[in-house]
Ligand SMILES: C[S@@+](CC[C@H](N)C(=O)[O-])C[C@H]1O[C@@H](n2cnc3c(N)ncnc32)[C@H](O)[C@@H]1O
């Protein structure tokens with residue numbers, strides 16, 4: 637099926653990034669494939685999102701579907717590694733991605749998992765043009781792949797409903813991130829295919845925060861996500877030098 641032209645990647649998506657992710661799309665759900673880092677830190681980032689949502693919406697995690705009645709948009713959803721666990725927590729989930737192959741694979745996987753998730757091949761500005769808003773907006777490991785960071789973050793902020801929450805994640809533009817996330821992950825550990833990241837496109841925490849503020853959000857906090865090679869484990873930390881997450885909200 638061909639997506640209508642309005643859904644096609646517009647200004648925030650880069651052709652070379654879309655081609656890169658399309659080439660890897662079959663491997664989204666392989667825990668030892670090219671998306672291994674996303675799989676290994678998924679439990680930590682899911683817990684962070686869940687905790688921020690509990691704070692913001694005051695839900696009871698003892699409930700089977702604590703976030704029932706709340707909408708969630710995952711921008712740059714890839715194969716749905718975040719969408720599926722979020723749907724299981726009760727959110728009404730929409731996943732969008734600039735790469736059509738990703739949303740197709742995500743949709744097949746959701747169906748196999750018995751989950752009701754809406755996937756669309758679209759960039760955030762398409763949903764902004766439609767006037768849509770969501771209680772929770774996620775954009776995790778995406779902003780370092782877009783054409784224009786400020787324009788992209790402005791769209792992300794616009795898509796947050798009043799009183800809503802945004803959680804983002806990316807790689808910091810530091811020498812440490814160059815050594816660990818670029819050289820280490822692509823050339824030494826070979827976790828990621830060579831060329832996955834362009835260090836120059838990594839985003840500093842101050843830049844991420846500024847872009848979201850222009851999009852109408854207030855920053856709640858940031859946390860580092862740090863890999864301990866000896867333990868082979870990720871943990872949340874105060875070190876924002878490599879991987880980090882940011883939480884923000886829109887006044888209600
Ligand atoms: C590293 S993956 C992250 C996937 C997912 N968010 C996760 O963390 O598991 C980055 C994704 O962003 C998508 N992407 C890149 N630019 C985009 C844009 N402007 N709008 C929407 N999706 C985009 C890519 O196609 C790719 O699927």
Ligand SMILES: [Mg+2]
Nearest residue numbers: 777778780833
């Ligand atoms: Mg990335």
